[in-house]
Amino acid sequence: MWLFCLAYLVPGLVGREPWKGEELQVFGQMLALAQGQSDWLHPTVWGQTLPLDAPLAYWMGAWAIGLAPNWLSAGSAARIPFALLLALTMFSTWKAAYYLGLGARAQPVAFAFGGEAKPKDYARTIADSAALALIACLGLALLSHEATPMLMQFSFFGCAFLGASALPFHPFKSFMALVVALAGLSFSGAPTLSVLLATGVACIIFFDKENKNSSPLRIYAYALLACALGIAAIANYFDLFHWRISSTARDWKNWRGLVDLLVWFMWPAWPLVLWTLWQWRRQWLSQNWSRHLALPLWFIALALCVAFMTRTEDQTLMLVLPPMATLAAFALPTFRRSFSAFIDWFTLIFFTGCAFIIWVIWIAMQTGWPPQPAANVARLAPGFEPSFSVLAFVFALMATAVWAWLVKWRVGRHRQAIWKSLVLPSGGAALCWLLLMSLWLPLLDFARSYVPWVQQIQQTMKAQGRSSSDCMMTYGLNVGQMTAFHYHGGFEIKPLDNAGAPQNASCRWLMVDNDSRPELAQVAHIKEWRRIETIKRPANKNEDVTLYLRRVQ
Numbered sequence: 001m002w003l004f005c006l007a008y009l010v011p012g013l014v015g016r017e018p019w020k021g022e023e024l025q026v027f028g029q030m031l032a033l034a035q036g037q038s039d040w041l042h043p044t045v046w047g048q049t050l051p052l053d054a055p056l057a058y059w060m061g062a063w064a065i066g067l068a069p070n071w072l073s074a075g076s077a078a079r080i081p082f083a084l085l086l087a088l089t090m091f092s093t094w095k096a097a098y099y100l101g102l103g104a105r106a107q108p109v110a111f112a113f114g115g116e117a118k119p120k121d122y123a124r125t126i127a128d129s130a131a132l133a134l135i136a137c138l139g140l141a142l143l144s145h146e147a148t149p150m151l152m153q154f155s156f157f158g159c160a161f162l163g164a165s166a167l168p169f170h171p172f173k174s175f176m177a178l179v180v181a182l183a184g185l186s187f188s189g190a191p192t193l194s195v196l197l198a199t200g201v202a203c204i205i206f207f208d209k210e211n212k213n214s215s216p217l218r219i220y221a222y223a224l225l226a227c228a229l230g231i232a233a234i235a236n237y238f239d240l241f242h243w244r245i246s247s248t249a250r251d252w253k254n255w256r257g258l259v260d261l262l263v264w265f266m267w268p269a270w271p272l273v274l275w276t277l278w279q280w281r282r283q284w285l286s287q288n289w290s291r292h293l294a295l296p297l298w299f300i301a302l303a304l305c306v307a308f309m310t311r312t313e314d315q316t317l318m319l320v321l322p323p324m325a326t327l328a329a330f331a332l333p334t335f336r337r338s339f340s341a342f343i344d345w346f347t348l349i350f351f352t353g354c355a356f357i358i359w360v361i362w363i364a365m366q367t368g369w370p371p372q373p374a375a376n377v378a379r380l381a382p383g384f385e386p387s388f389s390v391l392a393f394v395f396a397l398m399a400t401a402v403w404a405w406l407v408k409w410r411v412g413r414h415r416q417a418i419w420k421s422l423v424l425p426s427g428g429a430a431l432c433w434l435l436l437m438s439l440w441l442p443l444l445d446f447a448r449s450y451v452p453w454v455q456q457i458q459q460t461m462k463a464q465g466r467s468s469s470d471c472m473m474t475y476g477l478n479v480g481q482m483t484a485f486h487y488h489g490g491f492e493i494k495p496l497d498n499a500g501a502p503q504n505a506s507c508r509w510l511m512v513d514n515d516s517r518p519e520l521a522q523v524a525h526i527k528e529w530r531r532i533e534t535i536k537r538p539a540n541k542n543e544d545v546t547l548y549l550r551r552v553q
Helices: 002-009 022-034 055-065 074-101 120-135 149-166 172-188 191-206 214-238 252-263 268-277 291-306 313-329 339-366 370-382 390-411 417-437 442-450 451-463 479-487 512-523
Strands: 471-476 491-496 508-513 529-537 539-551
Touching: 002 120, 002 417, 022 055, 022 074, 022 479, 055 074, 055 149, 055 370, 055 390, 074 149, 074 268, 074 291, 074 313, 074 390, 120 268, 120 313, 149 172, 149 191, 149 291, 172 191, 191 214, 191 291, 191 529, 214 417, 268 313, 291 313, 339 370, 339 390, 339 417, 370 508, 390 417, 390 479, 390 491, 417 442, 442 451, 451 479, 451 539, 471 479, 508 512, 512 539
Parallel strands: 471 491, 471 508
Antiparallel strands: 508 539, 529 539
């Protein structure tokens, strides 16, 4: 199980530099802290604050960059602690499902003459199923392999889920895990979620009738509420509370897009969750509700509400996956053979087809045959030169062979296991992710990174007889773009964003975003600059900048 989790965790975290978007912006803040260009208590990058106040994520990445050896790039070093956070989330999901499975009402009905599964064996099987269900979720792949504050929130949310699940079995250790998780959520950009989470867990402890030793646990509930107030006060002192709720008024198109996102992001967990709620309806609809159902439902409901009310629902939805995977695991003991066969056949056809497409397009990139996929790659990524990696090919070949063996094992006759219906969904998701991050990694790196663009700009500068590592003034560029020019190109970035701002006479270059060119004359002495060329990003012609060179006085 842990080797399988490792095979899913490592691809996408190694062998590449930060990609455009939030990951590159966050990396820019980490790099600024590591290079001493930003204040640690109030992080900024080139005078700008990032949309999410998540100092802990920036600190962790900066520490990793500072401690990394010289042979390891800063981009790779910054992802190491976040890889550990993803591993912590997998572990937390497994342990949380294990402790919920140990509950008396979660155990299977005892047979009249014995022979039923032992409580710990049954709980371990449920935990294995939850870990497989988590890996099988399609929305987990990309977001869980990016060094962003959302991955940190995801990890601490899972840690809080573990603390709440294990509280009746290990009260003090679970309480400390909850405290760490709540503090981590607050300093990773979600202080309001932290307070709401603590309040809900405390209420569940108060009304939990399943645990016979509920009186001592209520002490921890009061302590949890006090801890939440303390964390809220600290977060308020650091000015981490900000109103990020977007308008809940949506038209039909927005609601349809949100439903489509929910369907694919949480697949295949959400059908299993619905099956669990139906099969266990007598327990969660009655007054004597069961903790193994109520606790995941509270975490799911809270995460969904936060996702619906924010502008980044595609990222916030990641929080719902650990409790949803756990609740999905409790559907497996009640599965009927026909439904299990439907999942197996659908998964087999879907992931085998996806793997086949990945292999065909990779062969087309390497050989030019079949011609149509090769032409599509050349059209979508002009300038991309495919390369062959023996190591990536070997890993992809081994993963495909393992998938074939897994399919053969699943259709064979062997001792039945509860988690058998999740073997193919999780194995297929891991297979396709590993193939993408091995065979397609050069293509994806070309399309999602700024390295080719920076190299193109450097060549343009050298054609003018100038050094490509000079000081560069910028106007209209976002944090991710400035980070790319500084990190990949070695430029000394000097943003020029305000009218009348001092202009460094030693800077020979000026880089302007084309959308901001009409306002350039208001902030710069345009007569001092000579326009060189407008340079489009190879993978996206809609993203371009105009390069200027200072006129010789």
